[in-house]
Every structure is written in structure tokens, then in C-alpha cells.
Amino acid sequence: AKEKGRNTFQLYTSALNERAVRRMTMEGELRKALERGDIQPWFQPRVGLRNGSVVGSEALARWIKPDGTVISPGEFIPLAEETGLILPLGEQILEQACRRVRAFQDAGFPEQYVSVNLSPRQFRQKDLVGMVERVLQRTGFDSRLLELEITESSLVQDIDQTMATLRRLREMGLAVAIDDFGTGYSSLAYLKHFPLGALKIDQSFIRGIPTDPSDIAITTTIISMAQSLNLKVIAEGVETLQQLNFILGLRCDEYQGYYFSKPLPPEAYLELLRQRKL
Ligand code: C2E
Ligand code: CA
Ligand code: CA
Ligand code: CA
Secondary structure (H helix, E strand, O other): OHHHHHHHHHHHHHHHHHHHHHHHHHHHHHHHHHHHOOEEEEEEEEEEOOOOOEEEEEEEEEEEOOOOOEEOHHHOHHHHHHHOOHHHHHHHHHHHHHHHHHHHHHOOOOOOEEEEEOOHHHHOOOOHHHHHHHHHHHHOOOHHHEEEEEEHHHHHOOHHHHHHHHHHHHHOOOEEEEEEEOOOOOOHHHHOOOOOOEEEEOHHHHHOOOOOHHHHHHHHHHHHHHHHOOOEEEEEOOOOHHHHHHHHHOOOOEEEOOOOOOOEOHHHHHHHHHHHHO
């Protein structure tokens, strides 16, 4: 039994080592990818429910390996967040997103806006507002066409700092949206104190529509209360016509989801805008 115990221990430590080694390798690769500019934003269309037009997009990070393999953010954003690489990475994605969308604007779609994700660590970074300001300057991007998405956990960490940051972003003309709304701990009543622009209903609630009564109740409540707080409401993860019809009936403002389109590389996104203009 003693022998067996030792073997198990060895197995355990070598598995740990393997994980640590993989992590370090991945961290090194992530650094290189960052230097080479291999991490780029793709764009998922956001559709206005009033007239069905593509009003803007959400920028979603993709790691494009030299051999063309595309890696999802779920596989590298958490590591970037842990290591702090998310700060230079986030700035690069924001800058790329502004450059690309500026090009869409110049190509005949002057009202196209873009929404960019900020992780909690990014939202807490020392000079977030200054960083955003400099990116806008470098890219010549109109701040009124930029939205930042933060999660409820970012909101509730340090209320005073959150309030100050949100106020300064608002003064610059930017909109801030609460992402994955309904999955965190903040209440709608509490939200009214923050200068926010929009709420995004988390896809887990949309998934249950039209069959799950509690998802229907939650979605309906979020939309009606957001309206009374004068916040724009976006439904994400819309995959079926039934889901689309349901939120249309509730007068949600915009939606995004596979039903309309997956996230697209910039060239394909511009092509989609052009096709729909014809
Ligand atoms: P998120 O911000 O909640 O983004 C929505 C995710 O849902 C995206 O996954 C999108 O591709 C996916 N999605 C959109 N429509 C549908 C649908 O109809 N059905 C389903 N099943 N999924 C849909 P993605 O691109 O893999 O991103 C995952 C997460 O990674 C994002 O979740 C966000 O939290 C994070 N992320 C992505 N890009 C960035 C970034 O540039 N910076 C930061 N900090 N985080 C990012
Ligand atoms: Ca998001
Ligand atoms: Ca989301
Ligand atoms: Ca999410």
C-alpha cells in the first residue's frame, strides 16, 4: 500500500508539473503572438430590431496562428487575465477594433459603431481613461461610436472608483454596457446609480426561450426595467427565429447571435455590410 501511495504521489506531482509547463509554454506563445500582432478582433453584427439593419458590431478577440488555425478567446483570455498580459493585449485589440471599424466607416458606413470587451483587470487598470483617449486619438475614432462592455463583477468591486471611471468615460462620449447581465450579483435598482448606456441580456436566458418559463420571466423583466431606466437593451445568443420573434415582441433594441451571423473576420464583415446595402 505504501508503494502504491508513493506512485500516486509521483503521478500527481508529474501531472502538476505538466500543467505548469503547459501554462508557461502557452504564456510564452501568447507573448510572441502579442508582439507579432497575431491576436485580432473579429466582428459579430448587431442588428437593430426596429428596421433590421446592421447598426454595429461586437469586437471579439481571435488568435490567428501562423498556420491559419483560429483560437477562441476562452482559451487565452483567462491566462492573459491571470498574467497581466491582458493589459497590452486589451489595448492592442481596442486599437485594432477602432482602426478596422474606422475603415468600415470610411468605406460608406459612417454610423457603424463597435463594442469592445473589457475584463475586470482592464477596467481596474490605473490609467484606463487615458489609454482609451490615446487610442481614440491615434485612430481618429469618434468616441460616440465606441461602446465598452464590462461585467457586473467589474461594477461592484470598488464603487467609488467605478463611478469615477464611468463618469469620465461618459464625459468623453463613450457608452458602457453591462455584459452577461443577470448572471452576477447586481440588481437593477442598484444599476440606476451608474452612468451606463446599455444592458446585454446573457445568452443563458435567451437559450431557454420560448420554452422555459423562468427564462421568459427573467428576459421580460430585464427588458422592461432597462427601458424604464432608459438603457438600451441587447439580446445576445439569439439562435432561432422563435427567439428573435419573442424579443421583437418585447421591444428589445438590438440583438446579436448565430441566427443572423457568427463573428466574422473584418473583410467578411465589410462584405456583409456591402451586400445588405445593395
Ligand atoms: P462575451 O463577451 O459574452 O461574447 C459573446 C460570446 O458568445 C462570443 O464568444 C460569441 O462568439 C458567442 N456567441 C455569439 N452569438 C452566439 C450564439 O448565437 N450562440 C452561441 N452559442 N454563442 C454565441 P467568443 O468570441 O468565443 O468569446 C468568449 C468570451 O471571451 C467573451 O464572451 C468575452 O468574455 C471574452 N472575450 C472575447 N474577446 C475579448 C476581448 O477582446 N477582451 C476581453 N477582455 N475579453 C474578450
Ligand atoms: Ca461581450
Ligand atoms: Ca456576453
Ligand atoms: Ca460571457
